[in-house]
Amino acid sequence: MTTGAVERAVTYAVLAAFAVLALIPLVGIVLAAMHPSGELLSGFSLPSSLSFETFRIAWTEGQFASLMASSLIVAVAVVALTTVLSIPAGFAFGTMRFPGADLLFYVMLTGIVVPFEALIVPLYYAFRDHGLTDSYWGLIWPQTALSISFGTFWMRAFFRSVPTELADAARVDGASSWRILWRVLVPIGRPAILTMVLLVFMWTWNEFLLALVMISDQAHRTAPLGLSAFQSRYGVDIPGVSAAAVYVAAPVVVLYVLLQRQFLRGMLAGSLKG
Amino acid sequence: MAGVSFDHVTKQFGAVTAVDDLTLDIDSGEFVVLVGPSGCGKTTALRMLAGLEPVTGGRIRIGDRDVERLPPRQRDVAMVFQDYALYPQMSVYGNLAFGLQTRKVPRQEVRRLVNQAADRLGLDALLDRKPRQLSGGQRQRVALGRALVRQPQVFLMDEPLSNLDAKLRVEMRAEIKALQRETRVTTVFVTHDQVEAMTMGDRIAVMCAGVLEQLGDPNEVYNRPANVFVASFIGSPAMTFGRFAVTRENGRTSLRAGPIELEHPGPAERTPDEVIAGVRPEHVRPWRADGNLLGPFSGRVESIEALGRETFVGVRAGDDLEYVVRFDGPSSHQIGEALEFGIERGRVFLFDPASEAAIARPSSHPPASPRS
Numbered sequence: 001m002t003t004g005a006v007e008r009a010v011t012y013a014v015l016a017a018f019a020v021l022a023l024i025p026l027v028g029i030v031l032a033a034m035h036p037s038g039e040l041l042s043g044f045s046l047p048s049s050l051s052f053e054t055f056r057i058a059w060t061e062g063q064f065a066s067l068m069a070s071s072l073i074v075a076v077a078v079v080a081l082t083t084v085l086s087i088p089a090g091f092a093f094g095t096m097r098f099p100g101a102d103l104l105f106y107v108m109l110t111g112i113v114v115p116f117e118a119l120i121v122p123l124y125y126a127f128r129d130h131g132l133t134d135s136y137w138g139l140i141w142p143q144t145a146l147s148i149s150f151g152t153f154w155m156r157a158f159f160r161s162v163p164t165e166l167a168d169a170a171r172v173d174g175a176s177s178w179r180i181l182w183r184v185l186v187p188i189g190r191p192a193i194l195t196m197v198l199l200v201f202m203w204t205w206n207e208f209l210l211a212l213v214m215i216s217d218q219a220h221r222t223a224p225l226g227l228s229a230f231q232s233r234y235g236v237d238i239p240g241v242s243a244a245a246v247y248v249a250a251p252v253v254v255l256y257v258l259l260q261r262q263f264l265r266g267m268l269a270g271s272l273k274g
Numbered sequence: 275m276a277g278v279s280f281d282h283v284t285k286q287f288g289a290v291t292a293v294d295d296l297t298l299d300i301d302s303g304e305f306v307v308l309v310g311p312s313g314c315g316k317t318t319a320l321r322m323l324a325g326l327e328p329v330t331g332g333r334i335r336i337g338d339r340d341v342e343r344l345p346p347r348q349r350d351v352a353m354v355f356q357d358y359a360l361y362p363q364m365s366v367y368g369n370l371a372f373g374l375q376t377r378k379v380p381r382q383e384v385r386r387l388v389n390q391a392a393d394r395l396g397l398d399a400l401l402d403r404k405p406r407q408l409s410g411g412q413r414q415r416v417a418l419g420r421a422l423v424r425q426p427q428v429f430l431m432d433e434p435l436s437n438l439d440a441k442l443r444v445e446m447r448a449e450i451k452a453l454q455r456e457t458r459v460t461t462v463f464v465t466h467d468q469v470e471a472m473t474m475g476d477r478i479a480v481m482c483a484g485v486l487e488q489l490g491d492p493n494e495v496y497n498r499p500a501n502v503f504v505a506s507f508i509g510s511p512a513m514t515f516g517r518f519a520v521t522r523e524n525g526r527t528s529l530r531a532g533p534i535e536l537e538h539p540g541p542a543e544r545t546p547d548e549v550i551a552g553v554r555p556e557h558v559r560p561w562r563a564d565g566n567l568l569g570p571f572s573g574r575v576e577s578i579e580a581l582g583r584e585t586f587v588g589v590r591a592g593d594d595l596e597y598v599v600r601f602d603g604p605s606s607h608q609i610g611e612a613l614e615f616g617i618e619r620g621r622v623f624l625f626d627p628a629s630e631a632a633i634a635r636p637s638s639h640p641p642a643s644p645r646s
Contacts, residue, residue, distance in 0.1 A: 166361065169420075170376075172326070172430075
């Protein structure tokens with residue numbers, strides 16, 4: 001074998017090892033979900049027969065139709081609000097010079113820096129006083145506020161990476177800042193924007209603690225909370241909770257697969273100009 | 275069309291003065307080239323004219339309007355950028371139409387104007403393509419088309435040819451010049467390339483360190499440089515300089531530096547005791563005793579630049595004395611060899627060693643006042 005072939009073989013071997021390491025827990029969950037509901041399992045075990053019965057039981061017992069709808073409402077609202085607000089904010093911080101810009105930006109960053117767990121108790125009391133617990137808004141507002149910090153930070157980095165000549169050309173062509181943003185810069189920022197959309201969707205969809213604290217009625221519970229339905233005083237229904245975990249993870253995986261090409265480009269956009 | 279004037283315009287970035295008290299009047303329909311080395315303030319001046327950079331002080335007028343406080347869209351100028359700055363997600367048609375659509379020109383009229391500009395620049399077949407599908411030269415044409423289609427009062431061009439290869443650059447030079455002659459739109463063209471400046475400009479504004487050093491037509495700037503900077507910047511290969519002592523004997527004034535003795539080129543009454551004497555390479559020739567050359571002087575060959583039709587040989591004639599000797603065709607000299615050369619009579623430019631301003635020029639070109 002030539003040096004190049006050896007190098008390639010080693011590269012593939014290392015990548016394959018990491019891929020297997022990453023996939024083992026996922027495969028384990030899917031296999032566990034194929035066991036009959038309520039069966040006692042420990043560790044990695046192969047089902048005696050291929051059955052999707054547990055998935056059906058988990059969907060009805062966990063009331064996943066309602067949980068997924070709630071999660072979808074919250075995630076779509078948070079993603080939409082974050083996108084609409086982060087793009088202009090990132091544009092302003094990334095391309096405009098105005099007094100206090102640096103200070104404002106650091107204030108904005110506190111949303112990323114301060115751990116959410118530290119805020120959640122006072123947030124609960126504040127929201128309870130305003131009647132926002134047990135409502136979608138009780139989930140949408142805090143998560144939008146946190147996501148805007150990241151979204152602004154992310155979009156600012158993108159707008160800074162775009163050659164200034166492009167906005168200058170549009171300005172000389174007679175365009176206002178608003179038109180430059182939406183007609184010239186946003187179309188070329190699609191990878192960066194879709195990456196932000198995917199990340200914010202994933203974080204919102206997977207959020208557990210906030211939903212646990214803010215929501216107690218079934219109508220507003222989100223999908224991650226549905227996992228707790230399979231835990232009883234006497235133990236955990238491993239096949240059931242595994243099937244539920246597959247339901248909770250599925251939308252994020254589907255969205256990632258759909259957007260993965262844009263996602264990778266977006267992740268590279270900050271480091272490689274043009 | 276409209277003229278442009280900078281009236282004592284200054285631009286500071288923090289403690290740095292990028293443009294220092296620039297006063298420059300450009301006539302309607304004129305093609306003026308701002309030329310100078312990197313960082314001389316030429317692009318900043320252009321950006322202030324476009325409205326992309328606010329002025330720190332002074333006034334800018336386009337036609338009879340003060341524009342220094344107006345946003346770019348109210349100035350009615352069009353600009354061609356160094357990197358073209360085409361909108362990557364739009365087709366060529368979209369790029370050309372964008373400025374018109376922004377100004378709410380009716381759709382039919384947009385189509386007519388875009389087609390007209392595309393026809394003029396040979397872009398008809400490319401209208402549906404995206405910029406990434408075009409060659410460098412085609413992108414350059416689209417950038418020009420985007421400026422042309424708007425029919426502005428003033429064209430601003432910021433080193434638009436610097437990304438093209440040498441052959442294409444020469445073609446586009448001629449094309450831009452022809453386009454400007456045809457449209458008679460006042461044009462301000464920025465370049466660091468003095469050949470571009472000499473070949474394109476009706477007048478050339480030479481800038482250095484934020485200051486306008488000289489404004490004049492190409493002949494004037496070349497033959498009557500206002501100071502050492504202009505003399506050294508315009509002309510390729512550059513003029514060479516040496517410090518000479520001025521001696522007056524029997525009513526004759528001569529200049530002496532080491533082994534080199536030159537004649538004073540003009541009236542010598544107000545010449546200081548020491549001067550900087552500059553000579554252009556085309557006036558330094560291999561020695562030939564025909565009476566037209568001063569010399570012979572002797573130097574050692576330090577560099578050879580063979581261009582085919584002519585060869586420029588760099589020689590060192592003394593500690594601080596270097597000359598470039600021009601040969602017709604090839605030269606057989608080698609690096610390190612001794613070379614005898616002469617300097618054409620009456621071709622010496624003199625500059626004041628303190629101010630570096632011109633004090634005497636070859637007799638056929640009497641001195642111009644600095645910053646004329």
